[in-house]
Amino acid sequence: MILTVTLNAALDLTYRVPHLVPHASHRVREVSERPGGKGLNVARVLAALGFETAVTGFAGGETGRVLRSLLAADAAPGPPNGPARVTDALVPVSGRTRRTVGVVDENSGDTTQLNEPGPHVTPEEWETFLTAYRELLDGGVRAVALCGSLPPGVPVGAYATLVREARTAQTPVLLDTSGEPLRRGLAARPDIVKPNAEELAGITGTEEPLRAARAAQRRGAHAVAASLGADGMLLVTQDGAWSAAVPERLAGNPTGAGDSAVAGLLSGLAEGLPWPDRLARAVALSAATVRSPVAGEFDEPTYATMLPSVRVRRSEAP
Amino acid sequence: MILTVTLNAALDLTYRVPHLVPHASHRVREVSERPGGKGLNVARVLAALGFETAVTGFAGGETGRVLRSLLAADAAPGPPNGPARVTDALVPVSGRTRRTVGVVDENSGDTTQLNEPGPHVTPEEWETFLTAYRELLDGGVRAVALCGSLPPGVPVGAYATLVREARTAQTPVLLDTSGEPLRRGLAARPDIVKPNAEELAGITGTEEPLRAARAAQRRGAHAVAASLGADGMLLVTQDGAWSAAVPERLAGNPTGAGDSAVAGLLSGLAEGLPWPDRLARAVALSAATVRSPVAGEFDEPTYATMLPSVRVRRSEAP
Numbered sequence: 001m002i003l004t005v006t007l008n009a010a011l012d013l014t015y016r017v018p019h020l021v022p023h024a025s026h027r028v029r030e031v032s033e034r035p036g037g038k039g040l041n042v043a044r045v046l047a048a049l050g051f052e053t054a055v056t057g058f059a060g061g062e063t064g065r066v067l068r069s070l071l072a073a074d075a076a077p078g079p080p081n082g083p084a085r086v087t088d089a090l091v092p093v094s095g096r097t098r099r100t101v102g103v104v105d106e107n108s109g110d111t112t113q114l115n116e117p118g119p120h121v122t123p124e125e126w127e128t129f130l131t132a133y134r135e136l137l138d139g140g141v142r143a144v145a146l147c148g149s150l151p152p153g154v155p156v157g158a159y160a161t162l163v164r165e166a167r168t169a170q171t172p173v174l175l176d177t178s179g180e181p182l183r184r185g186l187a188a189r190p191d192i193v194k195p196n197a198e199e200l201a202g203i204t205g206t207e208e209p210l211r212a213a214r215a216a217q218r219r220g221a222h223a224v225a226a227s228l229g230a231d232g233m234l235l236v237t238q239d240g241a242w243s244a245a246v247p248e249r250l251a252g253n254p255t256g257a258g259d260s261a262v263a264g265l266l267s268g269l270a271e272g273l274p275w276p277d278r279l280a281r282a283v284a285l286s287a288a289t290v291r292s293p294v295a296g297e298f299d300e301p302t303y304a305t306m307l308p309s310v311r312v313r314r315s316e317a318p
Numbered sequence: 319m320i321l322t323v324t325l326n327a328a329l330d331l332t333y334r335v336p337h338l339v340p341h342a343s344h345r346v347r348e349v350s351e352r353p354g355g356k357g358l359n360v361a362r363v364l365a366a367l368g369f370e371t372a373v374t375g376f377a378g379g380e381t382g383r384v385l386r387s388l389l390a391a392d393a394a395p396g397p398p399n400g401p402a403r404v405t406d407a408l409v410p411v412s413g414r415t416r417r418t419v420g421v422v423d424e425n426s427g428d429t430t431q432l433n434e435p436g437p438h439v440t441p442e443e444w445e446t447f448l449t450a451y452r453e454l455l456d457g458g459v460r461a462v463a464l465c466g467s468l469p470p471g472v473p474v475g476a477y478a479t480l481v482r483e484a485r486t487a488q489t490p491v492l493l494d495t496s497g498e499p500l501r502r503g504l505a506a507r508p509d510i511v512k513p514n515a516e517e518l519a520g521i522t523g524t525e526e527p528l529r530a531a532r533a534a535q536r537r538g539a540h541a542v543a544a545s546l547g548a549d550g551m552l553l554v555t556q557d558g559a560w561s562a563a564v565p566e567r568l569a570g571n572p573t574g575a576g577d578s579a580v581a582g583l584l585s586g587l588a589e590g591l592p593w594p595d596r597l598a599r600a601v602a603l604s605a606a607t608v609r610s611p612v613a614g615e616f617d618e619p620t621y622a623t624m625l626p627s628v629r630v631r632r633s634e635a636p
Contacts, residue, residue, distance in 0.1 A: 026433065113343035
């Protein structure tokens with residue numbers, strides 16, 4: 001089983017409006033709701049790839065209840081060769097799971113995003129989570145991803161703690177966050193961190209991706225996989241550095257492309273694939289997400305076509 | 319008891335953001351939730367004025383559950399001379415109560431409004447509502463207000479039916495809606511309709527308020543109270559016509575001013591006040607809502623000061 005952690009899970013609402021005009025009143029033409037937060041998105045991609053996956057983190061209030069019921073509906077048994085299940089291992093919290101609202105302007109195709117703050121997590125709830133997390137790791141996890149922002153009340157060093165627990169349990173661990181939680185998490189020596197160029201520059205103070213990735217690696221990560229938008233990805237490891245991209249630039253919606261890249265890296269980590277193959281999988285899944293007609297989903301035929309066409313180049317010898 | 323009907327009730331969310339930028343991502347600084355839809359707003363004002371009030375309409379799904387729990391929290395017994403209770407007489411519906419999201423730009427103070435469509439109401443649910451409505455009227459209602467838009471599935475002639483039922487029960491009835499539901503409702507001869515200038519022009523085809531109000535009256539309303547924004551209100555009845563305004567133009571937030579005006583007219587109708595007194599109450603409540611620091615609430619000291627200062631002028635003899 002692969003595990004993803006989403007401490008600040010969300011109920012993601014998408015509103016379609018003909019044209020968003022600030023300070024005007026709009027009738028929303030179409031509303032959709034789905035479980036959100038980076039780790040839940042990663043789990044959805046992993047399940048679609050056929051990996052048994054569990055999600056943990058916090059869920060509470062009426063919005064948490066809706067999130068869990070949508071997750072249960074997704075997990076209903078499908079066709080024998082269809083997607084694998086996502087197991088709900090979320091921990092109850094007294095506060096209310098946050099909502100995010102993405103307002104899609106049907107005229108321009110652009111999205112305006114409104115993200116509520118998360119529920120306040122008490123020290124007791126954080127301890128309960130830690131116990132549940134240790135039990136999941138002890139139950140046998142092939143790889144774990146720690147994803148996204150921290151809700152109020154969770155210690156800023158939370159990811160460092162979770163990385164250390166995973167290393168104690170000998171479980172490969174990927175960290176995908178930003179700012180101070182990333183800085184602290186790095187010091188606990190995760191197997192992979194996956195910042196984007198901006199997050200990487202934010203913690204290292206350098207804009208040049210290869211130098212910044214090496215700087216992040218020196219701060220403790222075994223490997224740094226930096227997503228560079230349309231320029232693909234850069235991977236820096238102790239065995240050398242690689243860059244990878246699809247053969248041509250793709251038009252589409254980048255929502256969720258980073259989460260699909262995490263799913264690619266994490267599944268490759270779980271399977272013990274060589275680094276270039278993990279990177280190719282991440283880039284192909286990311287591209288198949290940009291090209292998907294549904295924001296945040298990946299298009300399976302595009303993935304199948306893309307995977308063999310991804311160009312992986314060695315940037316540096318070890 | 320006074321009754322308000324909100325067929326398309328809503329859970330109103332208010333998001334405060336420092337500055338709304340289309341197509342950007344925003345952290346919401348503050349989230350508030352409250353029961354919404356015109357009739358629920360009217361009931362809140364009536365309760366604050368000390369009138370025992372009940373609300374009916376539809377509520378369903380998780381959002382309906384939150385709406386009803388907020389209503390119950392509001393209805394908790396307060397101090398002996400405090401606001402009266404709002405009784406929850408909402409009818410369950412299988413669909414999900416809509417949300418509205420008001421995004422307040424803290425920089426400009428302006429609000430961008432996103433209104434979800436309502437739940438689909440089945441013919442059986444509509445019949446259940448009609449039975450509940452008749453029972454409420456039979457239980458003794460001093461006045462009833464029919465407020466807002468119709469959710470999908472409710473017949474466009476719904477308000478005409480509800481006006482007729484109120485007249486059969488000899489209950490004074492006020493109608494506050496727009497478009498075709500208003501046009502149909504007028505023909506059933508409500509005691510008062512309260513359109514704004516735009517709604518009035520929409521159904522009568524004339525922009526001049528007095529002529530338009532007279533035209534709406536000829537279509538069936540006993541009285542037409544038109545809200546003219548900062549110009550106050552115009553009232554056309556079989557006993558003559560009046561206009562009223564506060565002595566000076568007010569700066570503030572007009573959200574909910576129309577609903578407060580309905581509460582003023584309706585409470586005056588319930589108490590059998592003379593027309594000019596009903597109009598003065600509506601105008602003073604409306605002004606006290608514009609001046610309130612909390613959007614959609616009315617400021618009680620402002621109301622107490624405003625009421626004696628409202629200037630009511632006779633426009634036409636009967």
